[in-house]
Amino acid sequence: MNQRADYLSRQDGQTAFVMGDEAVALGALYAGCDFFGGYPITPASEVAEVMARELPKVGGYYVQFEDELASISAVVGAAWAGGRAMTATSGPGFSLMQETIGYAAMTETPCVIVDVQRSGPSTGQATKPAQGDLMQARWGTHGDHEIIALSPWSVQESFDLVIDAFRLAEAYRTPVIFLTDGAVGHFREPLTFPTYSDALTAPRPRAAPGELVFGGRAVPPMAQIGDRQNVHITGSTHKSSGIRDVNSKPVHDELVHRLVAKIADARAELTRLDVRQVEDARVAVVACGAIARPALGAVERVRSQGHRVGFIRLVNVWPFPGPRLAELLADVECVLVPEMNLGQLNREIERFVSCPVVPVSKIGGVAHSVDEIYEPLLSRVEALS
Amino acid sequence: MTKTPGTPESSENKTNPLRRYVRPGLLPTIFCAGCGGGTVLNCFCRAVDELELDPKEMVMVTGIGCSSWIPSPYFLADTLHTTHGRAIAFASGVRVMAPGMKVVVIAGDGDISGIGGNHLIHAARRNIDLTVFMINNSIYGMTGGQVAPTTPQDVTTTTTPHGNVEAPFDVASLVAAAGGTYVARWTTYHVFDLVKSMKAALAHRGFSFIEIVGQCTTSYAKAVGKRSAADFLADYKDRSVRIKKAAEMTAEELRDRIVVGPLRHEEGAAEFCDRLHGLTERVSAAALSEVAR
Numbered sequence: 001m002n003q004r005a006d007y008l009s010r011q012d013g014q015t016a017f018v019m020g021d022e023a024v025a026l027g028a029l030y031a032g033c034d035f036f037g038g039y040p041i042t043p044a045s046e047v048a049e050v051m052a053r054e055l056p057k058v059g060g061y062y063v064q065f066e067d068e069l070a071s072i073s074a075v076v077g078a079a080w081a082g083g084r085a086m087t088a089t090s091g092p093g094f095s096l097m098q099e100t101i102g103y104a105a106m107t108e109t110p111c112v113i114v115d116v117q118r119s120g121p122s123t124g125q126a127t128k129p130a131q132g133d134l135m136q137a138r139w140g141t142h143g144d145h146e147i148i149a150l151s152p153w154s155v156q157e158s159f160d161l162v163i164d165a166f167r168l169a170e171a172y173r174t175p176v177i178f179l180t181d182g183a184v185g186h187f188r189e190p191l192t193f194p195t196y197s198d199a200l201t202a203p204r205p206r207a208a209p210g211e212l213v214f215g216g217r218a219v220p221p222m223a224q225i226g227d228r229q230n231v232h233i234t235g236s237t238h239k240s241s242g243i244r245d246v247n248s249k250p251v252h253d254e255l256v257h258r259l260v261a262k263i264a265d266a267r268a269e270l271t272r273l274d275v276r277q278v279e280d281a282r283v284a285v286v287a288c289g290a291i292a293r294p295a296l297g298a299v300e301r302v303r304s305q306g307h308r309v310g311f312i313r314l315v316n317v318w319p320f321p322g323p324r325l326a327e328l329l330a331d332v333e334c335v336l337v338p339e340m341n342l343g344q345l346n347r348e349i350e351r352f353v354s355c356p357v358v359p360v361s362k363i364g365g366v367a368h369s370v371d372e373i374y375e376p377l378l379s380r381v382e383a384l385s
Numbered sequence: 386m387t388k389t390p391g392t393p394e395s396s397e398n399k400t401n402p403l404r405r406y407v408r409p410g411l412l413p414t415i416f417c418a419g420c421g422g423g424t425v426l427n428c429f430c431r432a433v434d435e436l437e438l439d440p441k442e443m444v445m446v447t448g449i450g451c452s453s454w455i456p457s458p459y460f461l462a463d464t465l466h467t468t469h470g471r472a473i474a475f476a477s478g479v480r481v482m483a484p485g486m487k488v489v490v491i492a493g494d495g496d497i498s499g500i501g502g503n504h505l506i507h508a509a510r511r512n513i514d515l516t517v518f519m520i521n522n523s524i525y526g527m528t529g530g531q532v533a534p535t536t537p538q539d540v541t542t543t544t545t546p547h548g549n550v551e552a553p554f555d556v557a558s559l560v561a562a563a564g565g566t567y568v569a570r571w572t573t574y575h576v577f578d579l580v581k582s583m584k585a586a587l588a589h590r591g592f593s594f595i596e597i598v599g600q601c602t603t604s605y606a607k608a609v610g611k612r613s614a615a616d617f618l619a620d621y622k623d624r625s626v627r628i629k630k631a632a633e634m635t636a637e638e639l640r641d642r643i644v645v646g647p648l649r650h651e652e653g654a655a656e657f658c659d660r661l662h663g664l665t666e667r668v669s670a671a672a673l674s675e676v677a678r
Binding site for chain 2: 003006007010034035037055056057058059060061063065066067069070071073074075076077078079080081082083085099100103225226227228229230231232233234235236243244
């Protein structure tokens with residue numbers, strides 16, 4: 001009996017009106033998630049609430065832990081014991097999780113960390129959305145590593161993309177950051193369920209007895225706890241056997257270069273962009289998450305007035321799709337970057353384009369209106385003619 | 386080169402039958418001469434052996450610090466060597482998802498009761514089926530002898546050069562009060578009692594915890610002016626008092642004594658994973674019958 005299939009197929013092809021956070025949780029069920037460890041935090045609590053309600057129905061386990069440190073730790077433990085594991089939090093909790101996210105990167109643990117971004121720093125405006133964690137997702141933990149981070153802009157995409165997140169976590173044996181925000185997380189929109197298939201569950205390559213679990217190829221297969229292989233998992237620098245070796249430069253070099261390369265070298269394959277009308281564009285707007293919505297509205301309005309403007313939305317923020325952006329934006333004369341922070345995405349784009357990159361920052365917990373992007377966009381494109 | 390587990394190497398002890406529990410190719414251990422870690426590993430292997438547990442059905446979870454190196458990498462089993470303080474939290478995730486495995490945490494007092502203290506009390510509260518052996522050497526040894534939550538008052542350490550103004554944690558009592566259902570304290574002097582207690586802890590279904598007072602012959606030796614393991618063991622022998630006898634002693638008489646023995650042993654209490662797995666079974670069955678209708 002396949003509980004998951006039997007339960008989820010009841011809604012094949014149906015449409016429901018749900019919240020973004022809820023869609024993340026529901027998508028995780030389709031991706032095969034069977035362990036959720038969490039701790040309440042606004043605006044991410046709904047993910048935990050839906051998981052607490054739904055996960056047992058498909059045979060999974062929900063545990064509310066004493067804090068975010070325990071949540072992410074249990075998620076990593078559960079993943080090594082065979083689980084498809086997820087947690088969900090927001091800025092303050094995401095900060096607390098950083099050390100163990102680094103552990104997950106170092107031990108090549110597949111798991112999904114949902115960060116429903118809220119206004120900071122510190123407690124900030126606890127209930128208000130922001131996009132202040134773009135860099136924390138990339139650089140929050142110490143040491144050299146690469147990360148995969150995905151950023152949805154709608155309820156439907158929150159659902160679809162979290163399935164992708166689980167698949168990428170397994171395919172690259174890495175933590176994947178699901179970088180949504182308090183706006184997308186609380187949108188209520190129609191969500192159409194796919195036809196359930198076990199094929200949506202991310203496959204996990206498993207090591208044969210004696211096969212290397214921590215080296216030997218870009219993404220080695222896993223030996224799980226209980227596989228009777230005496231797997232040795234450590235966040236210390238380790239040899240391809242898993243045994244600690246912290247004093248050897250070649251061992252550290254080989255390990256960390258491989259961890260970086262397995263994701264950096266797959267940059268093209270991991271690039272997910274929503275590109276509209278940039279072929280002839282003189283000015284392009286580049287955004288991600290909730291702010292891509294007013295950004296698209298502004299681009300469409302300026303286009304309708306006969307100006308050559310384009311739109312690019314980053315669906316994956318990390319690894320940064322810079323080389324592809326550079327190609328797409330090669331002939332653009334100016335890039336506008338609206339974001340709900342004081343400048344994170346714009347600086348990353350600057351590294352890849354030769355034209356001026358103009359930040360359109362807004363903080364305070366209210367998303368940009370279309371007008372707030374339309375006006376600077378129109379004035380930039382008019383200034384060119 | 387892959388070695389058959391249990392096959393002794395020429396340079397290592399060929400006679401000790403417990404060698405088959407030790408990951409090949411790693412001896413001698415990195416422990417300082419006289420460290421209590423070796424005694425704990427020895428007692429642990431003996432307990433596993435006497436209980437006839439299959440190490441392939443065990444997973445060792447550890448944190449950061451000297452004591453975490455007792456099972457990792459030396460005990461030959463699946464091993465999850467985690468971040469500082471989080472071993473019990475990692476182990477909880479493992480225990481939920483690997484119900485057939487015996488999940489054992491071995492770590493130090495700083496790891497378990499300092500930085501990881503919150504996970505300790507909540508795991509005890511849940512009565513989750515984990516076996517936790519906390520080696521209490523009264524100091525942060527690996528980092529060079531800084532004061533720990535277990536360091537006695539007035540002791541001089543590298544970070545209490547003028548003496549420790551704080552009171553030490555009674556960790557075993559804390560765990561018993563928080564809900565742990567097998568709780569004991571022993572020292573590395575009491576090796577036979579310790580093996581027996583480890584067997585009881587491993588056989589117990591629920592949160593089991595042994596505080597093992599053990600010697601740090603480098604950092605704590607320096608702090609208290611002791612030189613050798615023998616000095617420490619003699620001290621443990623002199624200062625320890627059995628829990629039954631302790632019940633008849635006054636607080637004044639118990640000052641500076643080490644109360645040893647089982648503090649709590651309660652079989653049959655509801656265990657967290659049993660309840661959690663039962664909940665999922667119940668809720669999924671109800672959901673499916675709802676769908677069928």
